[in-house]
Amino acid sequence: MIALPFEAVTAVLVIPIVAAAVLAALPGYRAAARINVLASFLTFLAAASLFVTDRPETGQYLFVDDLNIVFIVLNTFVGFTASLFSASYIAHELETGRLTSANLRFYHAMYQVMMFGMNLAFVANNIGLMWVAVELATLTTVLMVGIYRTHEALEAAWKYFLLGSVGIAFALFGTILVYLAARPFIGEGHDAMVWTLLVEHAAAFDPALLNLAFIFLILGYGTKVGLAPLHAWLPDAHAEGPTPISAVLSGLLLNVALYAVLRFKILLAANPEAIGPGPLMMTMGLTSLIFAAFMLYRRRDIKRLFAYSSIEHMGIIVFAFGLGGPLANFAGLLHMVMHSLTKSAIFYAVGHVAQIKGTQKLSEIRGLTETHPGLGWGLLIGVIAIAGMPPLGIFMSEFLIVSSTFAVHPLLAIPLVFGLLVAFGALLMRLTSIAFGEPTGNTAPVQASYLPMYAHLALVFGAGLYLPSALVGWFQNIAGILG
Amino acid sequence: MTIDVSLFLWAVAALLATAVVAVALGRSASASRLVYGATLGISVVAVVMLMAHLVSAPGEISMVRLPLGLPWIGAGFRLDALSALFLLIVNFGGAIASLYGIGYGRHEDAPHRVLPFFAAFLAGMNLVVLADDAFTFLLSWEFMSLASWALVVSNHRSEDSRRAGFVYLVMASFGTLSLLLAFGLMAGPTGGYAFDTIREMTHAPLTVAIVFILMLFGAGSKAGLVPLHVWLPLAHPAAPSHVSALMSGVMTKVAIYGFIRVVFDLLGEPAWWSSAVLIMLGGATAVLGILYALMETDLKRLLACSTIENIGVIFVSLGLALAFRSNAMGWAAALAFTAALFHIVNHSLFKSLLFFGAGAVITATGQRDMEKLGGLIHRMPWTSFAFLVGCVAISALPPLNGFVSEWLTFQAVLQSPDLPEWGLKIIVPAVGGLLAFSAALAASCFVRAFGITFLGRSRSPAADQAHEVDRFSLSAMFILAALCLAAGILPGFVIDALSPITQALVGGSIPPQSNAPWLSIAPIAESRSSYNGLLVFVFIAVSAWGAALLVHRLASRDVRRSAAWDCGFPDARPQTQYTAGSFAQPIRRVFGTLVFHARETVDMPPPGDMRAARLTVETRDLAWDWIYTPIARGIGFAAIRLNRLQFLTIRQYLSLVFLALVALLLVLALWT
Amino acid sequence: MDLIRDLFVQGMQMAVVLLLAPLLTGFVRKIKARLLRRQGPSVIQPYRDLARLLRKEAVLAENASWLFRVAPYLIFASTWVAAALVPTFAGGLVFSWTADLIAIIALLGFGRFFLALAGMDVGTSFGGIGSSREMLIASLAEPAMLLTVFTLALVAGSTQLSTVAALMSSPEVGLRVSLGMALVALIMVAVAENGRIPVDNPATHLELTMVHEAMILEYSGRHLAMIEFAASLKLLLYLSLIACIFIPWGIAAPGEGPARFALGAAAYLAKIGIGAFCLALFETAIAKMRVFRVPDFLGAALMLGLLGTLLLFVSRSL
């Protein structure tokens, strides 16, 4: 393996922070946008280099293993494309005057801080640190959601903030409980919060304490994953914030929280006496899936629609991980990656659509394939992908999830399939009215950046047909880790 | 020589490439000619290769595995007797549709919404037939649905086709999910998705039963088995006519292929009741389908409904084959199975022909509503002749091919007394009666279709100004007509070509026919039953011709034209003709109230009032009323109810969180 | 040598049906007239009609298409072929394996198909009435017919007419309840198919009641002749069908001497005569029913056929 002059991990953390500082200082928005893209790109490169460079030895605060590399790389990649998209997005926002350059300064800085928070959450080896990082990311997104200062935006931000804080509190309480459980066996101080040590000794921990901890953790972090009934903040936050942030929320922040949940699932699974986390996760997953599926029907706002579909897919993913076993875990991981890519691509398209049409109301967006083929067909492919149709990636993961579920718990497969079908109907109904029919609204051509959207879609398409064996091996042993 | 399966994969690749090129070409003028030309070429090559395969080494199996799809098993493809036959159907259908499209495509107003998906659709169907593992199969299956969906909504401005597309794709993905469950069950927790693995496994009876039912849902919903047929009359007509031909004539067959592949090949031995279920469903489908068709006044919808009927017939024969096979009656099973396959081939021929005819009518008149057509036989003689051939064939009349498969089915039905199960003993003849009934109804349905559309006097100016269509379309139709006749008068060869498949799947085959004296067919023994299409054809032709000759020679030959007699009503207006509605009225009276809840309301103006009286007929599809509307309503209701959760206040959302926490704590307190 | 004789027999059979058909029609008419205390036309009147029609010029409606002119010959041909394949006085005809019972029914269906189309060709209201009603009747008559065929075929283990006839004449088939039902059903079907009272009235031209006549309203001259001829052939066909299945005695087996053939012919004529008489009697005895009663009538036939098939399993001894 190659040895870089600097630690890839530290680079992943330092670049965003420095960039944040610079952006905070920088007035002009054009340069800022460019720097933002550049920084995100560098971060992505650093993260990608984790594949090839030799990993740093596991420290007390940071560490790298198979699991979080996947998350980091995905995170930084989507962060990069989102920054590309936002560059072309905010230009338009400035023209329409929804945002001032002062806002943008803040926006870019926060963007990088958020990236920092998420990366930190991934590489943190210390559950306390992970908690801090997750909350940092959350708070920054709260600020970004409220950035339009409209009544709706503030209301959404406020709701997000309050519910988020309660989530924060729960997660912290859970963390404390884990610490308490670990202390007798690992000793006081930081060591009792180092995840790797925790996993080693988990078998000896007090199961009752772990159970209680897990309940608080899954509620706390689950709030950010958007599991029903803790999802309330999610649709509004997606709908009212700037679209790049919606993309980042769906594509990344949910994954961060999910990652945390997974870490603790592993912890709990390592202890034989503790309750299996599986049933709980499966229940919450199915609930979210079916609930979101029904909620899709009466949506009138296009971004809220896809926000609910994010809830639905998070439900599927959590269900898959709850199901466990090599197949389901593999599928869950794949599904998560595919969902991030697809959903952010969809939001890229939606962002431009909303800008052209000057509205987010579904009823006022029609016949896109006629007027804006580039966006229209892109959106169509994205929705088809998110609906689990071949030959796109999500089809493969849903194939694996459903079939393995039916083989293991036939009865659970029925609500699963039901939920999928209901959601499919809703999405298709909306898609038909958005993409086809007599065009309405502004039909002027648009200067949009198709690159991020189609790049994602191309990846998803490729993954649907062919997965490189290296990646497969990688995922498979992660599935092994997840147990 | 044996044809390697990879050659067909190349063909598929070529089709997909064509699709990409079509996207690139976009709206350019030459696009349709180029694309259809390409698909035509590719399909013809495939057909030729298949012919070579069938004559040289029908039984040969060739497999290939590509490092695609599911990582740990890859994407498997396989060419055996069964898939060869269906590949032939698919590619021939594709070729003929492309030929037709070269002419028909000129009238497309949005070619860029048709061409790419047309090629992709062909590719998808090829892939389904070639697939050799669950993942590849389902992927291709769904891809096929997706491509055809795009074609259905190609005329996206019309509300109807959008709705049709919606219903279609929802039903399709319902089907796919059931197939997915079926495969999941067969593959087991270890995930043995390759077909060979599934073949080797032995499944528990319960598993077999569940898989069978799931297959009924999955394949049935695509093939149009009642009551899963509702999408079919909406979707098939909505597409351009040559695509409708493909969907009705070919795609439904691909669905049946899936059913055969799983039930006859992969799955073990289903219990006998499953064959009974299949037979009864098939019978019901046949009768209901043709009754729907009789009630339709839209030409293409009528054809789509009659597809449902034929699917029913095919499923009945499949059920018989299953029943015989599970009782180890090899040759009887072979007979039934042959009947099924033969009918599959036939239907793909004449249904394509009929849809092409309908397409020609639409091109010429812009009308799909039969009530506005009529008299086209004068303006479109060639089309009408080809359409007539199709009508005779689909009405199961000798000497054309439809009759042969119908006849074989009846022969298979007559073997039922040897079955040990009393249930089947009783059911099969009754269903045989149903089949006869549906055949008779089909005859009247197509008398109606042809008579109203092509005969009589034109009911609208559009029909008056109609003129014959281009020669590509005509040649496509006449090739099909010729094949219908050929398969009708030389059935022996077809049957022999099918025997390797029956041998492989039901472990038996009927004696070779093509070397029988006078080319007649006697599936069991000549003393028991035999039919000779060739001689029947010759006899009819000769005696008709001879009679005409004699009469013209010995008696009169001169003709005088004058006004129609019509019991002394001089030059009545075309409105006085029997319409499609009035033609169907007696049958509607007899069966309508039972099957359609048909309601007739007559609005008769009082004496002296000059306004026209009108009769309005309302028929309902019970499948909608009893199954789908309630489901849709239920979902809508649930959606509305749950939607309140979008409008709670923060405090209420917090209470949800709170309650979740308390609930979990309680669980923890009570369970652990 | 044998082949030549077989061909000769087959030829004779075809000629016989051709010659006999009009006579049968005339005979029925005569008896009906007599039963009504009328003198009635002579028995050979149908021949005279045919000859006259053939000599007349054909008058075609303006918009009659080629189908209208071709149909009569097709109808005639298909009916004739069907009739020629039913054993009349001798079984085991050389071409009998060309078409079994099912195929014969289908051949008749072929004729009907074109007749109905011809009815709709000119585009008059009556043509439409006729075709639509004809197809309604057929849609019930055909399945009923096929179910009777099932019954017979299940008894005989064959759908081959000569085989069935041979078996029926053999002693081992006792009286069977299902056979009785099949017979009744077959007779009802025959009545319906030939457009006799009570289903249809061959003599009527009262608009609203006619079915068969309505379809051929526009026909004249040689075309009409052909269709009339086909109609009488059809009647003959059904009679000889019933005769050869249910009273198969006297039919000459293949490869027997001319004497035997003569006997067969005599027997055949007798059977047909009796059949014709019964038909006439029946028709004079009852009245025509409303069109919408016909489905009930034929539905009964259908039920009988099905019942016959099912009862076989109870009374089956083979």
Place this chain on the structure above:
Amino acid sequence: MYGNLSFDIAHLLAGGLVLVSFMMLYQDRLYALINTYALHALVLSLSVAWQALVQHAPHLFVTAAIALGFKAIVIPVALHRIVKRLGIHRDIETVVGIGPTMLAGMGLVALSMVVILRITPDADPLAREDLAFALSVLLLGLLVMVTRRNAVSQVIGFMALENGLILAATGARGMPLVVEISVAFSVVIAFIVIGIFLFRIRERFDTVDVGALDEFRGERQ
């Protein structure tokens, strides 16, 4: 070294915190609620200080100081002013009556006891008992949040909840990052308070008028 006494005092203070939480449940006037909260914070700071003493963890004094200065004084004062500014001090703003709320509170305390007491005793008793109280405080704080109408009292509920967390954190011997956490939380609370102040989120945060929310959310139903 303090032996049993330390345990008893810690126990006493923790119990006191629970008691004050109940008092908060009992209040139905805003000012009274705010004052009670100040008391809550005071008790917390005492208990934290005690922990700092017994654990020889001087950094915990920082937390205690924050609790005392920020939560017991600054925040209540600020809230007083907000209430006056928004003119909502007269409201009776419980959703459900006091009685049921108290009963529910009892139930929650019982629940937390049951859950915690399953933990094996050999984890040191102090932590265990403390945890029981902390969990009760947390649940009671949440209860306040869901039973009170307006934003201010929801904030107070949240702060009570968070006090429970601090209690747990300090009770966990040698737990790192406690100070950071308490600081972080203070920031969060400051955010909330400022949010109320700036965005003029009035008492009717909990409106039942779906129409209004409708317009908030840009969802046309």
